[in-house]
Amino acid sequence: MAEFSDRANAIxxxxxxxxxxxxxxxxxxLGLGEPDFQPPSVAIDAFHEAMKAGHNKYTTTAGLHALxxxxxxxxxxxxxxxxxxxxxxxxxxxxxxxxxxxAFLSEGDNILIPxxxxxxYGPHAVISxxxxxxxxxxxxxxxxxxxxxxxxxxxxxxxxxxxxxxSNPTGATITPRERDELLEFARRNDLWxxxxxxxxxxxxxxxxxxxxxxxxxxxxxxxxxxxxxAMTGWRMGYILSPNAEVVKQMTKLQYYITACSTxxxxxxxxxxxxxxxxxxxxxxxxxRRRRDLICERLNGMPGVSCHVPEGAFxxxxxxxxxxWSSVDIALEILKDGVVCSPGSAFGAAGExxxxxxxxxxxxxxxxxxxxxxxxxxxIKHLPPPEQSAAF
Ligand SMILES: Cc1ncc(COP(=O)(O)O)c(C=O)c1O
Numbered sequence: 530m531a532e533f534s535d536r537a538n539a540i541x542x543x544x545x546x547x548x549x550x551x552x553x554x555x556x557x558x559l560g561l562g563e564p565d566f567q568p569p570s571v572a573i574d575a576f577h578e579a580m581k582a583g584h585n586k587y588t589t590t591a592g593l594h595a596l597x598x599x600x601x602x603x604x605x606x607x608x609x610x611x612x613x614x615x616x617x618x619x620x621x622x623x624x625x626x627x628x629x630x631x632a633f634l635s636e637g638d639n640i641l642i643p644x645x646x647x648x649x650y651g652p653h654a655v656i657s658x659x660x661x662x663x664x665x666x667x668x669x670x671x672x673x674x675x676x677x678x679x680x681x682x683x684x685x686x687x688x689x690x691x692x693x694x695x696s697n698p699t700g701a702t703i704t705p706r707e708r709d710e711l712l713e714f715a716r717r718n719d720l721w722x723x724x725x726x727x728x729x730x731x732x733x734x735x736x737x738x739x740x741x742x743x744x745x746x747x748x749x750x751x752x753x754x755x756x757x758x759a760m761t762g763w764r765m766g767y768i769l770s771p772n773a774e775v776v777k778q779m780t781k782l783q784y785y786i787t788a789c790s791t792x793x794x795x796x797x798x799x800x801x802x803x804x805x806x807x808x809x810x811x812x813x814x815x816x817r818r819r820r821d822l823i824c825e826r827l828n829g830m831p832g833v834s835c836h837v838p839e840g841a842f843x844x845x846x847x848x849x850x851x852x853w854s855s856v857d858i859a860l861e862i863l864k865d866g867v868v869c870s871p872g873s874a875f876g877a878a879g880e881x882x883x884x885x886x887x888x889x890x891x892x893x894x895x896x897x898x899x900x901x902x903x904x905x906x907x908i909k910h911l912p913p914p915e916q917s918a919a920f
Contacts, residue, residue, distance in 0.1 A: 539655050543648040544874025545884075548859060552868045557897045559885040560868035562697055562843065566759040566812055568797070569805035576797030584793040590784040591776075592618030592767075593795040599802045600767060604750075607742035608771050615769055617780045618790035622727045622753030622766040627653050628786055629749050629768060632778050633689045633721045634659040641682055641690040643674065645845070645875030645882070647697045647725070662687070665878050668847055671836060672701035676714045689721035690714075692740060695728035698875045698884040699845040700820075700838020708738050712745045722748040727766075728841040730757045730809035733817050735839065746772045749779070756841075757809050758801045765790065765798050816842045819887040819894055826898035827885075830905050845872065848883050850905065852913025855880055862904045867897045 548560050567573075591597060597613035604611050619625040626649065634640060636658040642650045644663035654661035662682045666672040679690065692711060694703045703711075715722045724740035740748050753766035768779050783789075801808065820838065827835040827846045835846035848858055855871035862869055862883075872882030887894060 536656050540652040544856070545648060545870045548863065548868055548870055551863060553866065556863070556866050556868050557893055557900070558868045558889065559887065559897055560870055561888070562886050563761045563888055564756060564759040564812060564842070565888045568758050568760045568763070569801050569808045571804040572758060572797040572801035575800030576793055579793035579796035584796060586792050588789045588792050588795065590789050591616065591780050592790050593799065596795045596799045599799055600769065603802070604741060604769060607739045611769070611771060614773065615771060615776055617768045617776055617783055618795060619766045619768060619783060620787050620790050621764040622725070622751055622755060623649060624764070624787065625751040625753070625766045625768045626725065627656065628779055628783050629723050629751060630654060630657040630659070632775070632782055638686050638688045639684070640688060641679060643691065643693060643696070644877060645698050645872060645879035647693060648875060650691055659688070663876055663878070666696070666699065666701065667878065668836070672696060672699035672845070673703055673707055674711070676710055679714050683718050687718065687720060689723055691723045691725065693725040694738065695732055695840025697728065697841055698843050698870070698879065700841045700843045702732065702735070702839040703738050705738050708740060708743060712740065712743055715747070716745060720747070723751060724748060725751045727751070727753040727756050731813050731816060731842055732840040733813070733820065741771065748772070749775055754798055754801070758798070758805070759812065760798070763794055763797070765794055816887065819891055820844070822891055823885060823887050823894055823898065826902070830902050831909060832905060842887050844885050844887065845882050847881055848905070849881065850908055853908060855883060857914050858908070859883060861908055862901055865900045865904050867900045
């Protein structure tokens with residue numbers, strides 16, 4: 530058979546997806562990062578109306594002007610000079626991320642990526658011909674990187690650094706002082722900053738801290754409506770930068786990747802922004818109740834310690850069962866009917882953790898936590914697997 534490319538051979542399905550595929554029909558799902566809400570009904574209606582009105586065509590690559598203007602308006606609180614021209618619509622945050630990498634990375638370059646992280650960050654670097662270099666975000670440091678760890682990875686082929694707050698998988702956020710130190714690091718090393726802020730509206734106890742408007746122009750924000758308006762299946766996102774040259778380059782590339790975003794759906798998203806602006810906060814309040822419950826339950830279990838996350842809808846507890854890897858533990862929990870993700874699915878530094886996405890109602894979370902507690906209590910007394918399961 531003819532051969533596949535090195536880049537196709539080099540990447541593997543993620544551990545999150547593998548757990549999902551192994552789950553039985555009745556399993557309780559705390560695996561995938563997908564809100565259990567539907568998009569606001571005004572958005573669904575507007576999408577429908579737009580199709581009926583004939584918006585079923587190609588749009589400009591950057592997308593609907595009114596939508597880009599509305600998006601710029603949202604972010605002007607951080608960066609007042611943003612305009613519609615600061616935004617290019619994409620078909621998801623995933624698409625925005627890959628386009629951004631392709632704009633900044635040449636063959637042989639490297640890019641700094643958090644560990645643990647959203648599992649696409651590393652493979653996207655490989656697809657772009659670059660080397661992913663992982664900086665640790667440790668439990669002990671509340672999952673915030675240190676500048677020393679970042680500095681240690683930089684060389685003359687380091688082009689960009691990815692930051693993701695609130696974080697998937699840890700739920701970590703940062704303070705303005707920590708953000709400023711990270712930007713200072715980027716400035717000193719002349720790096721592009723790619724800031725993934727797709728969870729900016731799911732934040733609990735303090736205002737969101739953005740990398741926009743903090744005095745550094747070589748910054749690109751990757752965004753998505755998947756989490757903000759529960760539109761995972763719509764595949765709508767965007768790239769935003771205060772730097773006009775950056776948006777121009779990205780829009781040029783985006784043309785060759787998807788030509789444009791979906792026509793009618795852009796009207797649906799615009800309706801959500803304009804007519805359901807409080808929808809994300811309502812979802813966030815529901816997530817807060819779940820977060821409080823799941824953290825309390827996890828922290829009461831043997832060998833488990835869990836920070837109470839300040840953002841996103843994930844908890845990333847340390848789960849210590851001597852001799853058992855995070856994959857072994859996740860598989861054992863799965864046998865009893867609960868899907869979670871092994872920490873190692875998010876990078877080497879995730880080993881020793883599990884990720885639970887609290888995207889189900891509190892009754893189901895309680896039921897799932899009873900099961901998890903039962904499994905952890907049981908396996909403590911069992912000999913560890915002779916050979917750890919590999920993912
Ligand atoms: C941190 C982070 N960035 C980006 C995305 C991509 O979102 P989407 O491709 O659904 O827009 C996700 C999805 O889980 C995520 O967790």
